[in-house]
Amino acid sequence: VEIAAAAEHLLRPPRPQPLAGKRVLITAGPTFEPIDTVRGITNRSSGKMGYAVAAAAADAGASVIIVSGPTALATPAGCDRVDVTTAREMYDAVMARAPQSDIFIGVAAVADYHVVNQADHKLKKDDAGPPTIMLAENPDILAAVAKLPKPPFCVGFAAETENLREYAQAKRRKKGIPLLAANLAQHAFGRDDNALTLFDDAGEHVVARASKEVVARKLIEHVVLLMSGR
Ligand code: C5P
Numbered sequence: 394v395e396i397a398a399a400a401e402h403l404l405r406p407p408r409p410q411p412l413a414g415k416r417v418l419i420t421a422g423p424t425f426e427p428i429d430t431v432r433g434i435t436n437r438s439s440g441k442m443g444y445a446v447a448a449a450a451a452d453a454g455a456s457v458i459i460v461s462g463p464t465a466l467a468t469p470a471g472c473d474r475v476d477v478t479t480a481r482e483m484y485d486a487v488m489a490r491a492p493q494s495d496i497f498i499g500v501a502a503v504a505d506y507h508v509v510n511q512a513d514h515k516l517k518k519d520d521a522g523p524p525t526i527m528l529a530e531n532p533d534i535l536a537a538v539a540k541l542p543k544p545p546f547c548v549g550f551a552a553e554t555e556n557l558r559e560y561a562q563a564k565r566r567k568k569g570i571p572l573l574a575a576n577l578a579q580h581a582f583g584r585d586d587n588a589l590t591l592f593d594d595a596g597e598h599v600v601a602r603a604s605k606e607v608v609a610r611k612l613i614e615h616v617v618l619l620m621s622g623r
Contacts, residue, residue, distance in 0.1 A: 409453075412450060416455065419450070420460045420498075421464070424477070424501065424503050428512070431515050432516070438502035441583075443461070450498075453617065459472050460487050480503045480534070481532065484537065488534075491544075496547075498547075499538075535570065536567075547570040553575060588602035591612070
């Protein structure tokens with residue numbers, strides 16, 4: 394049986410490689426913004442969707458770099474990975490590589506703010522009461538990549554909790570990107586499956602609920618389709 398399975402694998406027609414020769418840069422996972430030496434601000438992104446997109450791009454023949462926030466996931470076969478912690482580290486790692494990339498896909502759930510008055514020791518509970526945490530805005534990595542003089546083809550993700558359609562096209566235009574994949578956060582975070590609505594110049598396209606692997610493959614197919622029409 395094993396020999397038959399191996400033979401079948403060998404005899405299967407090769408998968409099409411529509412992204413052969415393309416360099417794809419992907420952000421994935423959460424960011425972690427330290428408050429002190431042991432605590433921080435983060436979010437519930439598992440990184441699964443970003444890693445599935447990376448695997449799908451590699452499967453389509455691309456050379457893939459994942460700039461990853463803290464996750465427990467293994468690097469997909471054929472992908473390179475750069476580990477970062479904070480949004481500003483993610484920004485630096487992306488901006489160093491984006492000009493040489495053909496496609497940028499921002500899947501990371503980047504924290505909107507970082508702590509300005511980060512403590513260099515573990516904060517103690519004391520009589521002074523709760524500490525005041527001062528926040529400052531993080532750079533928008535996706536918008537910055539889209540503003541490069543010769544930007545890669547940029548794809549954004551939007552996790553909303555309501556009014557998906559209304560927010561999605563507005564967000565796509567505001568960030569200046571050709572494609573935005575939107576989902577409802579409560580249907581996506583930490584799960585193994587997802588459903589997406591893709592928003593582009595032509596309108597919206599539904600990617601039905603399926604495993605993140607299948608959804609990622611469909612997203613990559615849509616990117617290939619849009620890029621072929623350019
Ligand atoms: O504005 P919002 O955070 O909802 O946008 C989500 C999209 O923008 C995602 O693709 C995310 O990876 C990207 N993003 C980013 N840098 C930020 C915030 C979001 O690249 N600081």
